[in-house]
Amino acid sequence: MGNVLTQGSDRLVVVEQSLLKDYKNASVDDYAVAKSNFDAMQEAMGDKMTVTDEEFDEIFSLICQDPSEHFKLFDCWELGKVDVMEVFAVVIVYCKAPIEAKIPLLFDLFDFDQSREISQNELVLLMLCTTRGLCKAVGLERPDTMQLEELSQHAFLSIDRDHNGQISLDEFKAWALQEPSVIQYLRRFASTRLIYDSQLRYDAFMKQLCDSFVQAGDELRVSHRQLARTPAACRAALARVFPTAPAAELEFLLSTMQATMRRMLLPLVSGSPASAKAAPSQSAPTDVTMDVFCMVVSAYAAFLVADEDGQHVVDMRELHVLLWLIRGSEPPSHIVTSFMRSLDLDQNGVLSVFEWVSFAVENDARTGAFSFTAQLHLLFTSADRNGDAVLSIQELINGLKPLLLESLLKLMERDGTDCSLDLQQPNAENDSMANDAVANDPVVQKVRRRRISQAETVNRLITGLANELMQVMDKNQSHRIEWFEFRQHVDYLQQRIEETKRYIREHVLV
Known part of the structure; x- marks a missing residue:
């Protein structure tokens, strides 16, 4: 069918899950009843397509x-009527039947004169109605009508092998089953639907988990300017959302949270014997922040x-969905294969919960910081203060600051500059430590002014990056x-953040 039909779309799928489920649950017999109802209506009211x-x-x-x-789904222009052929085409594509059984149904639907052959005009209608119906069903923008008509004309020439100006069912079936672009075209709608259903479930899980964390029974604490809960409260929150989860998996999640918190806390308490005593024990329970x-x-x-099968492992096909879900775009097959080979530590051909979660929150051995994927999760979760899964420009700015001010904070720690300096609104006149005896030292003041100037520059860069994003x-x-x-x-975000961090290191912090 050509490249136009197999291209992706940036538009979000907005169709309710239950709507398409009705078509997927339909049988061939259900389709036959609906078609019979329509035929009876045509006999009584005359030929009509809307x-x-x-x-x-x-x-x-x-x-x-x-x-x-x-009806509202297909009446997207609110005309008060829908093209019934679009609906029938969607039912045929999604109903419970093998593709070999669906092809004759689609062929017969557009064989208006019942000649067992379809003309070029009928093929154009078949492709137009099928594409428009499927695009409406999954929320994608449809290709231009002129492009579809041109593609239909080219397709007709390739299908009509005996060049008699008509396409038989056998010719149509051979083309539909063997033409790679047709399979890719149909798979596009199936994949779009699959990932949207997965996104719905994932987002529902995350909302339940966030609500469960906030509504836990014990006292809500504050740790490092973040909402925090005890390990017991976190365990209860997990059990509330995942009541059938194996105990070993829940304990693993809790231990991963504890280890992550210790990695975060350790740099903050290092540097002196007194602070070393305050360092968290490797076995002592640690409050877990919401991020x-x-x-x-x-x-x-x-x-x-x-x-999908609930076996608590993911195979190659399920890993494809998992990576698509996390990254926001469909991963190429070689990327999926690469992930499986690198993460499948026991080399059994599937990934366990432990292998996947360990990767997702892994520690960068070189820097001691979170992997970038983890940082992006933290960025959105931390910035989205009101929990509506939507970021305002100010929330985005606030989320970017921890990532981009990291290098500046390390410099301030190294040269002894007060790290409590307000980097949100850096201003030498408002510095609370300006009257400190040590801070009044000319050399120290010079360093402080330099750091304040750098912070102002970084904040301007962050604001500019946020507006660009x-x-x-x-x-x-x-x-x-x-x-x-x-x-x-995600890929573009990572690229621009890394470019901005490099610019800060090479041109600001010099």
């Missing part, structure tokens, strides 16, 4: 649990969503970045 909401209900009531909602809790459970929730990610121009928009631009 139907009203009442007529839609009469035709598809056996398939659609809520016909009015399905670390969300980072660990997000990896676990994504794993459970991708684990907002323009790139905010596809619906809502002036806010929604979670799906953020997730779809």
